Amino acid sequence: MPIEFWFDFASNYSYLSAMRIEALARERGVDIVYRPFLLGPVFKAFGWDNSPFVLQKEKGAWVWVDMERQCRKYGLGWRKPSVFPRRSVLPARLATAAEGQPWQAAFIRDIFELNFVHDQDIENEEALSALLRQHGADPQQMLHGAASDEVRQRLRARTEEAQRRGVFGAPSFFIGAEMFWGNDRLDDALDLAAGANQRGAAR
Template sequence: MSRPVLEFWYEFASTYSYLSAMRIEREAEAAGIEIAWRPFLLGPIFAAQGWTTSPFNLYPAKGRYMWRDMEREAAALGLPCRKPEPFPQNSLLAARVALLAAGHPWEPTFVKAVYRAEFGEGRDISDPATVREILLHLGLDADRILREAQTDANKARLRAQCDEARERGIFGAPSFITPDGEMFWGNDRLDRALAWAARRGSAG
C-alpha cells in the first residue's frame, strides 16, 4: 500500500524553511509519510500585499525576535545558524535548480545543501558560483544542470508552481499540505502536519 504524501512548500529565502528541510526526511520516515518537495517564491505573494521585502525586515522587532528564535531552534537541532547578507536572499536560481531536481535522488540533498550554505554558513545563494559549487560538491554535472535550469521551459514551470501556491492559499513558508488538502504553516506545525497526513492516510 502506498504511503500518504505530504507536500512541503519551501522558499530558499525562508529561515524557518531551513529548519524544516533539515529534519523533515527523518520525521516523515518515522511517520510513514512520503514528502513531495515543492519549491516556490514568496516575492510575488508578498508584493501582492504591498510588501517590498520580508516582514522580518519591515517590522524590526519581529525580525530581532526571529533571529534569536532561529539561534535557539537551530541549536536544539544541532544546526549552525548564521544570517546571510543581504537578507532575504534572491532565491530564484536555486529554486529553478530545485524544480529541475524534482523526482531525482539528489533533490533533497541539493535542497539541504543550499539551506546549509545560506543559513549555516551565511553564503550568498543568489551567486551562480555558489549554486555551481554546491552541485559540484554533490558530484553532479553542474554546468549542464545550470543550463537546463535556465531554459524557458523550466522558468515557465517555476512560474506555474508559484501561481499554484498562490491559488491554493499559501502565504508563507514553510507550508505543508496533506493529501486531503489541509494546510499547516510554519516549522512548528510540521509534526502536526505529519500526524494529520498519517491519520488521513490510514483512514483512506
C-alpha cells in the same frame, strides 16, 4: 498521503523544516514532495516590497533570537545571514530542474546551509556548481536546464498555484487540501498524513 513541502530558499523558518522533515517523515512512513516557490510575488500581492521580518522591525529583532534558540534545540548549524532576505531565484529554478533526481532533497538542504550556516550568496553559480558536482550532477547541464523556458515557467506556475491555494508564507505544508503554515506545524501536518495512510491501509 504525501506531505507537500512548500518553501523559499530565502526563508529562515523553511531552513528549519528542510533540515528536519526527512527524519520526521521517515519515522511516520510519509513521502515528501518538495515544492520550491518564490515568496517575492506572494508578498508583492499583499503590497509588501520586502520580508515581513524586515518590514516589522520589532518582530524581525525577535526572529533572530528565536532562530538561534530553535537551531540549538534541534541541533542545527546557524549563522545569522549578513544579507536577508537573499535573492533565491536561481536555486529555486535549480531545485525545480532537479525534480525526480534522487539527490534533490540533499541538494535542497545544501543550499539552505549555504544561506543559513555558511552565510553565502545562494545565487552564486560557482558555489551551486560545486554542490551539484558533489551529487554527481553535471553543473553546466543543470544550469542550462534551470535557465530554460520550461523550468522558469514551471516555477512560475508553482508560485501561482501557491497563491491560489492560500499560501501566505513559508514554509507551508499541504496534506491533500489541508494547509499548515510554519515550521511549528510540521509535526501536526505529518501526523495528519500518517493518519491518512493508516486509514488507507486499514481499508
